[in-house]
Amino acid sequence: DAGVIQSPRHEVTEMGQEVTLRCKPISGHDYLFWYRQTMMRGLELLIYFNNNVPIDDSGMPEDRFSAKMPNASFSTLKIQPSEPRDSAVYFCASSAGGYQETQYFGPGTRLLVL
Amino acid sequence: GENVEQHPSTLSVQEGDSAVIKCTYSDSASNYFPWYKQELGKRPQLIIDIRSNVGEKKDQRIAVTLNKTAKHFSLHITETQPEDSAVYFCAASPGGSEKLVFGKGTKLTVNP
Numbered sequence: 001d002a003g004v005i006q007s008p009r010h011e012v013t014e015m016g017q018e019v020t021l022r023c024k025p026i027s028g029h030d031y032l033f034w035y036r037q038t039m040m041r042g043l044e045l046l047i048y049f050n051n052n053v054p055i056d057d058s059g060m061p062e063d064r065f066s067a068k069m070p071n072a073s074f075s076t077l078k079i080q081p082s083e084p085r086d087s088a089v090y091f092c093a094s095s096a097g098g099y100q101e102t103q104y105f106g107p108g109t110r111l112l113v114l
Numbered sequence: 115g116e117n118v119e120q121h122p123s124t125l126s127v128q129e130g131d132s133a134v135i136k137c138t139y140s141d142s143a144s145n146y147f148p149w150y151k152q153e154l155g156k157r158p159q160l161i162i163d164i165r166s167n168v169g170e171k172k173d174q175r176i177a178v179t180l181n182k183t184a185k186h187f188s189l190h191i192t193e194t195q196p197e198d199s200a201v202y203f204c205a206a207s208p209g210g211s212e213k214l215v216f217g218k219g220t221k222l223t224v225n226p
Contacts, residue, residue: 031212043158043203043216056213091157098212100146100165105157 002026004106006092012112018080021109024073025094033103034067034077035091043091049075050098082113116141116208120217128225133194135202135220138186143209147180147187150203152219158203162189194224 005024013019025032033048047057052069060067064083069075079086089110093103117140127133137147148163164171164178164187171178175194180187191198201221205214 033214042218045213045215048212050212095212099210100207101212102148102160102163103214105159107157 006106016081019082021077023075023092029094029096031095031098033093037089084113116215118217124221126223133191135189137204139206144206146207152201199224
């Protein structure tokens with residue numbers, strides 16, 4: 001199994017630009033989670049999906065952030081427009097069953113907004 | 115909502131010593147408590163978890179204890195080795211939810 005796949009692994013962009021992060025969950029997993037990790041705020045849940053449907057987006061910081069899951073094998077997290085304070089490592093994770101099940105993290109996307 | 119506090123933020127031990135990391139949570143309905151290890155520049159990976167119907171769980175040199183009355187749980191690593199050096203995160207799953215709320219992490223350094 002290839003595990004959770006994320007792309008790109010690194011992204012450097014300028015303030016105001018649109019950023020799109022991509023995630024492919026483990027095949028057969030029906031839950032997908034997006035997290036943001038910073039030194040100040042730690043590991044924060046942004047949004048999660050079950051069977052491609054968003055369940056809880058209460059962690060999405062503001063309207064500049066949006067996430068979609070058009071099918072069971074692909075999800076995107078978009079930031080438009082990006083700001084320097086969005087600089088962080090963004091992780092995608094997936095699990096089979098969700099409740100009390102292990103979440104498997106992808107390698108992360110390190111985003112730097114200049 | 116759930117709030118998870120983790121202590122200490124940094125911990126330095128000598129190889130062979132034990133290390134203990136403690137977490138408290140606020141939501142009494144939380145019932146699943148995993149621990150993740152994150153090496154520098156890598157992804158978090160589950161090392162052990164415990165559910166609310168169990169008070170203690172052990173896996174080789176790693177053990178986790180849970181006190182639901184006091185709403186705290188702890189990670190114990192015995193006979194530490196340099197490869198145990200990493201950041202450790204505790205988490206709690208609010209009752210009936212698939213979400214995880216993470217603590218801020220503990221940077222463990224094992225000195226040879």
